[in-house]
Amino acid sequence: MGRTLLDKVWEAHTVRELPSGQTQLFIGLHLVHEVTSPQAFQMMREQGLTVAYPERTVATADHIIPTDTDVRPFRDEQAEGMMAAIERNCREFGIRLFDRSSGHQGIVHVIGPELGLTQPGMTIACGDSHTSTHGAFGAVSFGIGTSQVRDVLATQCLAIQKPKVRRVSVDGALRPGVYAKDVILHIIRTLGVKGGVGYAYEYGGEVFRRMTMEERMTVCNMTIEGGARCGYVNPDEATFAYLRGRECVPSGSAFDDAVVWWKSMAADADALYDDTVRLDAGAIPPVVTWGINPGQAIGVDERIPPPDAFAADERETAVDAYAYMDLKPGTPIIGTRIDVAFIGSCTNGRLSDLREAAKIAKRGKVKPHVKALVVPGSQAVAKAAEAEGLHEIFRSAGFEWRLPGCSMCLAMNPDKLSGRQICASSSNRNFKGRQGSPSGRTLLMSPAMVAAAAIEGVVVDVRALLAGTH
């Protein structure tokens, strides 16, 4: 019987089976950022450990970094302390750090792929749940906790249980105005926020075959919001074309050899899956979340569902969400007034996301009551976007054009909601308080939908704008 990519990658990286039944798994690439690593480095010091493979760990600063200034020290002393800690830790332990002076700084899940650090057939770990992003390349990539960051630093390994594999196949064609973000929000609302617990999601079918690498990254990124720790797409010609010529990708005949190995890691045609789900691309609308988890989402032209539309174990959370969001069942999501618009994050902070948002931004001006931010995912994204003049389009439409970082996705830097503000956001989580105000509210949607909401001041259907009928 044929094997999945997960089977092959797992086997190639298995050091040994542990007595516990878990696998000691070699980690090919370890990505580190300033928030979940300082305690791990401290444990290394206290336990007298050294980094086993310093060349296989790469660090950047993204979560706490301000997006309005490069000036050090940062105004926020705690943020400055964390920045100083990662600088010191990387220096002491011999780890490459991509800071703002490197020209390669950015959100860890944006810079890994753009530098070509992320490659097919690898195992990748990072103290960040959105590490699933790298699965877009056919890597097996996990979010881990800080104790596990220490494990990887000290041993380049994890003790981990092999997940089951669910193939999520989306066939047919996406309708105009429907983006990768809508595909993953639709998958999560269909399979549920806990549907993926214990699974890796393999994304396949026509829609994923046609997607660009950046679109695949958007989908894989939010896999964790569906409960699956890891999500991936089998590598193909689009993957290889993206990687060719990138800084950390081999060149010449080594590249050809790499492609041969990468291809060999893709699923066999007769691979066996633990579960299979098929979805119809044509049925996917632009999706907007209305609640307090990414599964509480509806088509933009639908109404907020009543309590009895939910399974018993989701009803209570729905009732909690109506109250927190102050949105009543039966009301349309279209027309919901927004206060803030955020375009960026490891989900949707790449060049193609900014291009789609800019197409919409060209059509109008940000409503005076809306604060609108565009935060590129990395310095490289910013540079490429500026070369195309996207920053000028955004600025002249009334958006602020910021420096790269995680910014208002989780608001560990000064970019925060205040009070009960509602934010149309291209990020990945609408949890209570996620965007920095304990009572702040988040509506997740595609970058184009966020741009449309910014210029209309309310949630709108981007398809109407694109068709010119709005």
Add this chain to the structure above:
Amino acid sequence: MSQLKPVRRVTGRPIPLRGNDIDTDRIIPARFMKAVTFDGLGQYVFQDVRFDAEGRSLGHAIDDPRYQAKGPRIAIVNKNFGCGSSREHAPQALLRWGITALVGESFADIFFGNCVALGIPCVTASEADVASLMSAVEADPAHDLSVDVEALTATFRGKIYPVDVPTGARQQLLEGTWDATRVLLEAAAAVRATAARLPYVRSFRR
């Protein structure tokens, strides 16, 4: 390196934390992660659902006078507890508040692994048993709850509930190998051999 500390049985006063899909942002909001240590996180556990904007108590279980007993506590939770962000700050905050074990219907994968790495057992019980246990505790909280990782039971006021833990995690807890670094370091030669077989580790040079 830390000593082997088997976790066979955990006993403490129970605290029900009701709700499905309680995410780690709710357990510990991101602004409290702006620190280079985990110290002091305990006081901020569930901060934003405990107090309103003016700092008034919202009556969360964490502040309920009935659940303020000194010593170790055991949380009782519903489905998909600890979903969302991978932040170990969440189990660290719970641990520093006093929670040394959890009984629940189900746990999110990363949260579960983070708990194991700290020697905190997360055991699962059926929906009906969790409901029954929560009600029994709420009716009379001033008794210990015991979680037995070896016997796979949770016992409250003489009533025994069957619980489950995945085999691997159970063995790590029982053997005291939940702090994985030591175990992983044992195989350094095998790690080098595995790395040497991976073509990308040698940059695809033949």
